[in-house]
Amino acid sequence: MxxxxxxxxxxxxxxxxxxxxxxxxxxxxxxxxxxxxxxxxxxxxxxxxxxxxxxxxxxxxxxxxxxxxxxxxxxxxxxxxxxxxxxxxxxxxxxxxxxxxxxxxxxKLQMNTVYRNNAYEGTVATLRDGKKRAIGGGKMYKLDASDKEEEPLILKRVRxxxxxxxxxxxxxxxxxxxxxxxxxxxxxxxxxxxxxxxxxxxxxxxxxxxxxxxxxxxxxxxxxxxxxxxxxxxxxxxxxxxxxxxxxxxxxxxxxxxxxxxxxxxxxxxxxxxxxxxxxxxxxxxxxxxxxxxxxxxxxFKKRETVELKPDASSKYRNFVAVLEDPDLFPLYKECVAACFCTELIVFLEEYQVLKSLVVQAGNSIHQPTPLSPATLKEKKSISFADIPRRAVEPAHSIVQTPCTVSITDTVPDLSKIPISQELYEEYMRFYYMFFDQDSELAINIHGPTLAEAKAIVGAGRFEITMFEKSRHEVFELLYWNTYDVFLRMFGDEITEIKPQSKVFKTLDRWGIVKKNGARSYIV
Missing domain, CATH: 1.20.1070 (Rhopdopsin 7-helix transmembrane proteins)
Incomplete structure (x- = not known):
């Protein structure tokens, strides 16, 4: 016993x-x-x-x-x-x-190159079924699986x-x-x-x-x-x-x-x-x-509100915008977004740059588009976080002179004079089905009213150059609240090495997220 x-x-x-x-x-x-x-x-x-x-x-x-x-x-x-x-x-x-x-x-980082055939050489974007189809009485374009032969190999294998x-x-x-x-x-x-x-x-x-x-x-x-x-x-x-x-x-x-x-x-x-x-x-x-x-x-059980790292949220948001505009920090931020499993949001911003470039081109703006940079990721049989390039220029910054933080409205002076070409129309419809169709692998999770408004415009067969501006604003908010703090924690050391004099680094120094005596110091 x-x-x-x-x-x-x-x-x-x-x-x-x-x-x-x-x-x-x-x-x-x-x-x-x-x-x-x-x-x-x-x-x-x-x-x-x-x-x-x-x-x-x-x-x-x-x-x-x-x-x-x-x-x-x-x-x-x-x-x-x-x-x-x-x-x-x-x-x-x-x-x-x-x-x-x-x-x-x-x-998903490759998907923004899947549905585009040299858009900057004037080629019309590839259509899903090569023809128009009616949705709510309007004639729309939609991408389809007929383009699967053009998809990156890794995307086929993963899907x-x-x-x-x-x-x-x-x-x-x-x-x-x-x-x-x-x-x-x-x-x-x-x-x-x-x-x-x-x-x-x-x-x-x-x-x-x-x-x-x-x-x-x-x-x-x-x-x-x-x-x-x-x-x-x-x-x-x-x-x-x-x-x-x-x-x-x-x-x-x-x-x-x-x-x-x-x-x-x-x-x-x-x-x-x-x-x-x-x-x-x-x-x-x-x-x-x-x-x-x-x-x-x-x-x-904890409150779902994001904890502020400093009292002045507007200053913190300006630092977030500075990261998106910086050609050296943006690749690091893309890696962070991929680690947060919300790649579709960063692809949204890159594809928004495509729309902006075409609008600028159509309006004969002084902001002339530059040739499209090579694909973000080279086609390989496998993929890893090490494949995300950390070069000085990313597609989101090279397509037009204004960064992704600047809207189409702020880039083009008078949108009412922009001629609506077939290419521009098709690119907008491609963008819509890529990010607003709930069956799409890149569908974004935005507020219902914003999504309903975009669907109503498309369903009515109307076309508005500014139809995605509210969505763009919500994508910025989602990225800011869900990924920016993570970015600071993940890449505090890299930021201090790449941009020692930047505003972001100075903010990190005040917050304690910097390398000190060979070790990182966190206060969050």
Whole structure:
């Protein structure tokens, strides 16, 4: 019979573990739409990994409470087989889904070159079906998949696996079969292991028993084969939500849990009387659950207002505008936006520059367009954040003399005198379907009234040169509130190296986001 103190402590810990894990998962599900990065946390995969964590952690506490010979081996056998396989497969699927999301957002940076055939050489933009179609009585142009031969190779490859990145597909094709395999493996092992029989319940469960070899092999295979492969897929990805770091922590915790168990079980045996061999595993799984479930849940209760880094918001916004206008900082900012998974917003600004250039061209303005710069990303079979060029001139700054922060209205003196050419009309319609069609992969998430106004103009068959100005303003707001603070934290060092005398650097210096004595100092 185990000591009373150990029974009391570890049974209480088992109850606490069950309620803590269950309640946090329940509230995570209830408040999922309040979590900022929820759409990058596949719900099904999170719930399955949480179920596995509950199963394992409660078993760890009960086994330790009744250690050494009062806890049935059968109640260790099944939680280990099902729990470890379920948890490992759920983490692997989360990593695969995250990798696809990151790659697809990078591939979107090429999409602004997909639908344009040398627009600056006077060539009419490629149309989706090569003909006009009626929408609400008006004749509109719409891009279609007939241009797929012209798409960048990486975009084709990433889109091909879109269906395989959903949590439903991953659960049905990977997790459920793995769990079925673990159940079958458990039944086979149980049928050949006397200590796991139902007739005579055994409580002596040595780790060197033959029954533990199959599941140990599965766990070791995951740690030395699957985890390094997942790390290889994740290593060159940057994200602003800490999801990559979270997945790394998951793999480290899984490995540490297994190593800690075997160390306590076979090496430091004297400690088991006070600190069970499974308790290292309990600690690491609880850390993982707190990071992946509890932390996002707690953040969802905080006010969703952006925290100001200084009292004068207008000055901060002017610094944001300065970043967009700076040819050296803009490439860094594009990398940040890609890390925030809102690439469509930066592509919107670059495509807006295309419209501005054509309007200037049509109005014979003094701002003459320059030849289109090479594509932002060279076509490759794979893509990474390192492929985002950090050169001095970006397309958004080279198309016209005015930067993307200057509107068409402020660039062209008298818009009423601009002749509406077929090319200009087609380019506007291409822009509309690229960013306002909800079926588009580059659809932007703007306020309903602004979206409805643009749809009404197109539906009525009207054409207004200023029809996208409100949308442009909202895109600036979305970028400012959702990415600018992240940009300052991600690239504080690079800003100090590239622009040591800039306003942005001076702001960073006042805020403390600068390199000091070889280390970065943060106050946010």
């Amino acid at each position: 185990p000591p009373t103190w150990r029974l009391a402590i570890y049974l209480s810990l088992a109850v606490f573990t069950f309620f803590y894990l269950t309640l946090t998962v329940t509230f995570f599900y209830i408040r999922r739409h309040k979590i900022d990065d929820f759409k990058y946390r596949p719900l099904r995969l999170n719930l399955l990994s949480a179920i596995a964590t509950i199963m394992l952690c409660v078993m760890y506490c009960l086994r330790t409470a009744f250690y050494p010979n009062d806890y049935p081996c059968l109640l260790i056998h099944w939680p280990v087989h099902i729990g470890y396989c379920l948890w490992s497969s759920a983490i692997a699927c989360r990593a695969l889904s995250f990798v696809w999301t990151a790659r697809f957002n990078l591939a 091909k696996w879109r269906h395989a990145a959903t949590d439903k597909w991953l659960a049905e094709r990977i997790i459920y079969p793995v769990v079925a395999f673990s159940i079958a493996l458990g039944l086979i092992v149980q049928s050949f292991s006397p200590e796991l029989g139902f007739k005579r319940i055994q409580t002596v469960c040595p780790t060197t028993a033959v029954s533990s070899v199959p599941i140990t092999t599965v766990i070791v295979t995951f740690l030395i084969v699957v985890c390094p492969f997942l790390c290889y897929l994740l290593h060159d990805i940057r994200d602003a939500f800490g999801l990559k770091r979270e997945l790394y922590i998951a793999m480290v915790c899984g490995a540490a849990a297994c190593v800690g168990y075997f160390v306590l079980e076979e090496v430091v045996t004297a400690v088991r009387e006070y600190f069970g061999s499974f308790m290292f595993s309990w600690i690491f799984f609880m850390i993982w659950h707190t990071i992946s479930i509890t932390t996002p849940l707690v953040r969802s």
